[in-house]
Amino acid sequence: MSSKAIIRFSALLAAGSWIGMLLTALSILFSKTSGLEQSVGDEAPPILMSLFIFALFTFYKYRIERAESINFVDLLWKVFVTGLIATIVSLFFQLVMNMLGNTKLAENVVFLDFIYLSNFGLVAAFLISTFIVWKRLILYQKSRFLLTAWKIFEYALLVGLVMNALPVTIVENFEDVYLIILILVGLVLSVNMKWVAYLNFKQKWKSILLIALAMFYLGYFSFTLVSASSEIADKTDAFLDIRENIFIIALVSFIFIYALFSLLVLLFNLPTSSVFEQKLEEVVSFQKLSQSIQTEQNEERVYEILIESSVNTVFADAAWIEVDNEKDGPKYYTHKIDVEGIIKIKNHLKANKIKGILDQGSDKTKNLNKYLATLRGSPYRSMMAFPIKVKGKQEATIALLKDVSEGFNKENSKIISTFSNQAGISIENFRLLTEALQNERYKEELKIAKNVQSSLLPDEIVQDDDYSAAAFSEAADEVGGDYYDTFRINDHKVAMIISDVSGKGTSAAFHMSQMKGVFYSLTQHDMSPKDFLDSANNALSRCLDKASFITTSYYVFDTKKKQVEFSRAGHCPTLYYSKAEGKATYFQNKGLGLGILRNEGFKNYIQIDTFMYSPGDILVLYTDGITEAKNVKGEEYGYDLLREAIQKHSDAPVEEIKKEIISELYAFTGTEAIDDDYTVLIVKFN
Amino acid sequence: MVDVKRIQEGNYDLLTVVGDVDASSSIELDNAIEEAIESGGKKFLIDCSNLDYISSAGLGVFMSYIEEFRKRDITMIIYGLNEKVANVFEILGLDQLLVIKQTKEEAKAALG
Numbered sequence: 001m002s003s004k005a006i007i008r009f010s011a012l013l014a015a016g017s018w019i020g021m022l023l024t025a026l027s028i029l030f031s032k033t034s035g036l037e038q039s040v041g042d043e044a045p046p047i048l049m050s051l052f053i054f055a056l057f058t059f060y061k062y063r064i065e066r067a068e069s070i071n072f073v074d075l076l077w078k079v080f081v082t083g084l085i086a087t088i089v090s091l092f093f094q095l096v097m098n099m100l101g102n103t104k105l106a107e108n109v110v111f112l113d114f115i116y117l118s119n120f121g122l123v124a125a126f127l128i129s130t131f132i133v134w135k136r137l138i139l140y141q142k143s144r145f146l147l148t149a150w151k152i153f154e155y156a157l158l159v160g161l162v163m164n165a166l167p168v169t170i171v172e173n174f175e176d177v178y179l180i181i182l183i184l185v186g187l188v189l190s191v192n193m194k195w196v197a198y199l200n201f202k203q204k205w206k207s208i209l210l211i212a213l214a215m216f217y218l219g220y221f222s223f224t225l226v227s228a229s230s231e232i233a234d235k236t237d238a239f240l241d242i243r244e245n246i247f248i249i250a251l252v253s254f255i256f257i258y259a260l261f262s263l264l265v266l267l268f269n270l271p272t273s274s275v276f277e278q279k280l281e282e283v284v285s286f287q288k289l290s291q292s293i294q295t296e297q298n299e300e301r302v303y304e305i306l307i308e309s310s311v312n313t314v315f316a317d318a319a320w321i322e323v324d325n326e327k328d329g330p331k332y333y334t335h336k337i338d339v340e341g342i343i344k345i346k347n348h349l350k351a352n353k354i355k356g357i358l359d360q361g362s363d364k365t366k367n368l369n370k371y372l373a374t375l376r377g378s379p380y381r382s383m384m385a386f387p388i389k390v391k392g393k394q395e396a397t398i399a400l401l402k403d404v405s406e407g408f409n410k411e412n413s414k415i416i417s418t419f420s421n422q423a424g425i426s427i428e429n430f431r432l433l434t435e436a437l438q439n440e441r442y443k444e445e446l447k448i449a450k451n452v453q454s455s456l457l458p459d460e461i462v463q464d465d466d467y468s469a470a471a472f473s474e475a476a477d478e479v480g481g482d483y484y485d486t487f488r489i490n491d492h493k494v495a496m497i498i499s500d501v502s503g504k505g506t507s508a509a510f511h512m513s514q515m516k517g518v519f520y521s522l523t524q525h526d527m528s529p530k531d532f533l534d535s536a537n538n539a540l541s542r543c544l545d546k547a548s549f550i551t552t553s554y555y556v557f558d559t560k561k562k563q564v565e566f567s568r569a570g571h572c573p574t575l576y577y578s579k580a581e582g583k584a585t586y587f588q589n590k591g592l593g594l595g596i597l598r599n600e601g602f603k604n605y606i607q608i609d610t611f612m613y614s615p616g617d618i619l620v621l622y623t624d625g626i627t628e629a630k631n632v633k634g635e636e637y638g639y640d641l642l643r644e645a646i647q648k649h650s651d652a653p654v655e656e657i658k659k660e661i662i663s664e665l666y667a668f669t670g671t672e673a674i675d676d677d678y679t680v681l682i683v684k685f686n
Numbered sequence: 687m688v689d690v691k692r693i694q695e696g697n698y699d700l701l702t703v704v705g706d707v708d709a710s711s712s713i714e715l716d717n718a719i720e721e722a723i724e725s726g727g728k729k730f731l732i733d734c735s736n737l738d739y740i741s742s743a744g745l746g747v748f749m750s751y752i753e754e755f756r757k758r759d760i761t762m763i764i765y766g767l768n769e770k771v772a773n774v775f776e777i778l779g780l781d782q783l784l785v786i787k788q789t790k791e792e793a794k795a796a797l798g
Binding site: 500548549571572593 | 745750753770777780782783
C-alpha cells in the first residue's frame with residue numbers, strides 16, 4: 001500500500017472509529033441513565049477508542065514522519081497549527097455551553113458526554129501529532145541505542161493502549177506501576193536535544209514561542225477534559241474516563257516533559273547560538289576556499305574569497321590583502337578601507353619600527369593590538385596579519401583591522417592562519433593545474449610534430465628489377481633528425497639519399513624537412529652526386545642556423561651500366577658487401593658535412609666514387625645512431641659489429657637482413673630506449 | 687657533463703675540455719669559446735685529451751667558429767683527441783678545416 005493510501009485509510013478509520021465510539025458510548029450512557037436495556041456491550045467504547053487512537057497514530061506517523069522537510073521550526077509550526085484548530089473548535093463548544101446556560105440540555109449527562117468525547121477527539125489528534133513531531137526531534141541524530149529505546153517506548157505505549165481496551169484489570173495496581181515506568185522512559189528519552197544546536201538565534205526564539213504555545217494548549221486541554229470528566233463522573237460512572245487511560249496520561253506527561261526540557265534548553269542556548277553560527281560560517285568559508293580551485297576560477301577569486309571569509313568569521317571592521325608583484329608593484333584587495341588608508345597604516349608601523357608584521361618574507365605574524373592605539377586619525381585599534389605562502393614563498397599578506405583594542409583573540413588568529421594557509425594551497429593547486437594543462441597541450445603539439453615528421457620519411461622505396469631494398473628508422477625523441485629517401489630520375493637511374501641532421505629533437509626535425517625539400521628540388525635535374533651536394537650545401541647554407549649542419553650521402557644507381565656513383569658529405573662511411581669477395585668493407589672517401597663551409601670552397605672537399613655491382617652484393621646506408629649505440633658498459637656497437645652482422649646474414653633476403661641487424665642492435669644495447677635516432681637502409685642487388 | 691677551463695700560457699690561451707660534449711653541454715663549450723674570443727686573444731690551443739665523447743651538436747660548436755676565426759685572424763689548434771673522437775672529426779670532414787695535432791708540443795710548434 002502506498003503511504004498516500006495508508007494516510008487516507010487511517011483517516012477514514014479514525015473518523016469511523018470516533019463516530020462508533022461516540023455512538024456506542026452515548027447509547028450505553030443513555031440506556032443506563034434511562035434504565036433501558038443496553039443494545040451494545042460495555043466493552044465496545046474502549047475498544048473503539050483504542051482503535052481511534054491507533055488510527056490517528058498511523059495517520060500522523062505517515063503524514064509527519066514521511067514528510068521530506070526536516071526544518072525544526074516547520075515541525076513546531078505544525079504542532080502549533082494543530083493545537084490552534086483544536087482550541088478554536090473546543091472554544092466553540094465552550095461557547096455553546098455558555099449560551100445554553102443552566103438549561104436542561106446543559107445538565108443532560110448524554111449531551112455533556114457528547115461534548116466531552118468531541119473534545120477528546122480533538123485533543124487526541126493534537127497529542128498524537130505532537131508526539132510524532134517530538135519523535136522526529138529526538139531522533140534527529142540517531143544512534144542504535146536511541147532507536148532501540150524509542151522502539152521500546154512506542155511498543156510500551158501500544159501495550160498501554162491495548163490495556164485500555166481490555167474490559168478487566170489484570171493485576172491490582174499494575175496499571176499505576178506501568179504508568180510510572182512509561183513516564184520514566186519518556187523522561188529518559190527527553191534528554192535528546194541535539195536539534196536545538198542547529199538552530200540560529202532567530203529560529204530559537206521562534207521555537208521557544210511555538211513550544212510555549214503548545215504547552216499552553218496542553219494545559220488548557222488537560223484542564224478542559226479533566227473538569228468535564230469530573231463533572232460527568234458526578235452523575236454517572238458509565239463513561240470513558242480519560243483520567244484512567246494510561247496511554248493518554250503517559251502521552252500527556254511525555255509531551256509536557258519534552259516541551260519543558262526543550263523550552264529550558266532553548267532558553268539556555270540562546271546566548272551561545274552566535275558561537276555556533278560563527279563555527280558554521282568558518283566551516284563554510286573553509287570549504288569555499290578549498291573549492292576555489294576549479295578551472296574557471298583564478299587566483300584573484302581565491303583572494304576575494306579569502307578576504308570575504310576572513311572578515312565574516314572574525315567580524316573584522318576592515319581588511320586588505322597585498323599581493324606582491326615585482327613587475328607592476330603591489331596589488332591590493334580591500335574591504336572597507338582604501339589604499340591610502342593602508343599606506344597610512346603601513347607607514348605608521350614603519351615609523352614606529354614595528355617589525356615582523358607586514359614585512360615581506362617574514363613569517364613572524366602577530367597580533368598587534370597595542371601598536372595601533374597610537375595611530376591618530378584612524379579608527380582602527382587592533383590588527384593582525386598573516387602571510388600567504390605559495391610553495392613556501394610569501395606571495396601575499398592578509399591584514400585584518402578592528403576598531404576596538406584587543407579586538408582579536410587567539411581563536412581568531414588561529415582561524416585566519418588556517419584560512420591563509422588554505423588559500424596558499426588553493427593557489428598552488430590552481431597553478432599546478434594550469435601547468436599540467438599547458439604540458440598536456442605541448443605533448444599534443446609534439447604528437448602532431450611527430451606525425452608530420454614521420455610523413456617526411458617515404459612510405460615506399462623506389463623499387464627496381466636490379467635490386468630490392470628495406471629500411472628502418474626510429475627516432476630517439478618524439479621527433480628525430482634522420483632522413484632517407486629515393487627518387488626515380490629516369491628508366492635506368494634511381495637516386496638514393498641518407499641524411500643525419502646535427503642535434504636532436506624539434507630543431508633537427510625542422511632541418512630535416514628542409515633537407516627533403518632540397519632533395520626533391522635537385523634530384524630531378526639528374527645531377528652528378530658532387531654537383532648535387534654542392535648545390536645542396538649552397539641552399540642549406542642560407543637555411544641552417546650557425547651551429548647546425550647535415551651529413552649526407554647521395555647515390556645514383558645506373559641500372560644500364562650496373563654501377564653506382566656516390567658522394568659523401570660528412571656522413572658515416574658506406575658499408576658494401578661484395579659477394580665475390582665474401583666480405584664487407586667501408587668505403588674510404590673524403591667529404592665534408594653540408595653547412596659546415598658556407599662558401600664556394602665547399603666543392604673542393606667533395607669527391608665522386610663509383611663502383612660496379614653484381615648480384616648478391618649489398619649496400620648498407622645507416623646513420624651514426626647505429627654505430628654509436630651503447631650497451632650498459634658504455635661500449636659502442638661500432639663499425640666492426642655492423643660489418644660482421646652483414647657478412648653473417650648476406651645470403652638472406654633483404655627484409656630478413658634488416659630484421660636481423662635491428663634485433664642484434666637492440667640485443668646489444670639491452671634496452672628499448674635509444675639515445676640517438678636509428679636509421680638503416682639496406683639494398684641488395686639482384 | 688663538460689668542464690671547460692681557460693688559462694693563459696705564454697702567447698696563447700689554453701682551453702681544457704674535460705668530459706662529454708652532448709646537445710645540452712655543448713652550450714657550455716660554446717660559451718667558453720665565445721668568452722675566449724671576447725677576451726681579445728688571437729691564439730688558442732684546445733686540449734681535448736680528456737674529451738671522452740662529442741656529439742654532432744658539439745661538433746657544430748667548433749664548426750660555427752671556423753668562419754669567424756678566419757675573419758678575425760684567430761688561430762685555434764686542437765690537440766690530444768682520442769681515437770674515437772678523432773674519427774668523428776674525420777668522418778665529418780672537420781679535420782680538413784680545423785688544425786688538429788696529436789700532442790701539445792706539435793700544437794705549440796704549429797702555432798708558431
